[in-house]
Amino acid sequence: xxxxxxxxxxxxxxxxxxxxxxxxxxxxxxxxxxxxxxxxxxxxxxxxxxxxxxxxxxxxxxxxxxxxxxxxxxxxxxxxxxxxxxxxxxxxxxxxxxxxxxxxxxxxxxxx
Amino acid sequence: xxxxxxxxxxxxxxxxxxxxxxxxxxxxxxxxxxxxxxxxxxxxxxxxxxxxxxxxxxxxxxxxxxxxxxxxxxxxxxxxxxxxxxxxxxxxxxxxxxxxxxxxxxxxxxxxxxxxxxxxxxxxxxxxxxxxxxxxxxxxxxxxxxxxxxxxxxxxxxxxxxxxxxxxxxxxxxxxxxxxxxxxxxxxxxxxxxxxxxxxxxxxxxxxxxxxxxxxxxxxxxxxxx
Numbered sequence: 001x002x003x004x005x006x007x008x009x010x011x012x013x014x015x016x017x018x019x020x021x022x023x024x025x026x027x028x029x030x031x032x033x034x035x036x037x038x039x040x041x042x043x044x045x046x047x048x049x050x051x052x053x054x055x056x057x058x059x060x061x062x063x064x065x066x067x068x069x070x071x072x073x074x075x076x077x078x079x080x081x082x083x084x085x086x087x088x089x090x091x092x093x094x095x096x097x098x099x100x101x102x103x104x105x106x107x108x109x110x111x112x
Numbered sequence: 113x114x115x116x117x118x119x120x121x122x123x124x125x126x127x128x129x130x131x132x133x134x135x136x137x138x139x140x141x142x143x144x145x146x147x148x149x150x151x152x153x154x155x156x157x158x159x160x161x162x163x164x165x166x167x168x169x170x171x172x173x174x175x176x177x178x179x180x181x182x183x184x185x186x187x188x189x190x191x192x193x194x195x196x197x198x199x200x201x202x203x204x205x206x207x208x209x210x211x212x213x214x215x216x217x218x219x220x221x222x223x224x225x226x227x228x229x230x231x232x233x234x235x236x237x238x239x240x241x242x243x244x245x246x247x248x249x250x251x252x253x254x255x256x257x258x259x260x261x262x263x264x265x266x267x268x269x270x271x272x273x274x275x276x277x278x279x280x281x282x283x284x285x286x287x288x289x290x291x292x293x294x295x296x297x298x299x300x301x302x303x304x305x306x307x308x309x310x311x312x313x314x315x316x317x318x319x320x321x322x323x324x325x326x327x328x329x330x331x332x333x334x335x336x337x338x
Contacts, residue, residue, distance in 0.1 A: 009117040014208045017169060017224045018269065019197025021190045111205055 037089025122175035201270030260291025
């Protein structure tokens with residue numbers, strides 16, 4: 001998100017120059033970052049389930065002994081990781097949104 | 113006549129100590145309603161700084177800035193943004209249209225910010241593009257437009273909220289002669305039809321021919337009034 005904010009500095013400057021407030025810029029960037037964070041979680045979770053369904057379990061031979069590790073979907077753990085992802089995303093998104101809201105339009109639009 | 117812009121003893125210093133650069137050295141300026149003012153000067157003379165201060169995009173180090181009767185130096189940032197969207201339109205040298213939006217959406221954006229009404233803002237934007245002869249380009253993105261068209265879309269975006277003051281920073285700087293004429297004629301038309309006060313900073317002599325008054329800015333001071 002920080003990279004996105006950096007690459008969009010000029011657009012943010014334009015939005016501020018045409019009347020958007022810092023609070024509005026913060027809100028837009030915060031929500032967008034959070035949506036990205038949650039979408040990332042959902043995609044990762046879906047991918048994990050697909051892999052688990054395909055493999056069922058993983059077996060390895062170690063010192064001539066066969067060790068089998070089954071894939072078990074723990075919904076409580078999944079929910080906890082979703083909450084964790086939301087909290088961590090919120091903190092990092094708040095920072096990048098804050099950086100976006102502090103863009104100085106006079107500075108970023110001086111040069112092409 | 114109503115004064116749309118009133119600057120008194122405006123000083124702008126960038127940096128501190130030995131590295132401090134004085135961009136404006138006590139500028140006094142009054143601009144009346146309906147004027148088409150051209151501020152000329154060489155690069156680094158403080159033209160853009162002056163325009164940014166009138167646009168409330170930058171704060172002066174000292175001095176007073178009044179626009180449309182409001183003291184901008186005392187206004188908090190959130191209020192300034194709202195004040196700007198209703199009273200001031202800005203045209204930049206490099207159009208600065210948002211690349212992901214169509215011409216129509218770019219023009220509608222300030223109206224959406226001001227009113228929150230997307231449908232009405234788009235209707236207004238389309239009507240404006242039609243008046244400027246750009247309706248056929250409404251759904252094109254900036255990269256699909258010519259330089260002149262982009263700058264005319266930028267002018268449309270600046271006037272969609274019918275501002276009292278239109279500020280232009282080198283609006284013809286990146287254009288060929290034909291496009292320059294089109295943009296300048298458009299600005300003059302807006303000035304005459306709506307009595308919108310227009311301030312252009314430039315070093316293009318052609319702009320002066322369209323203006324009702326020309327000022328010269330040299331080394332942070334207004335030195336001459338033509």
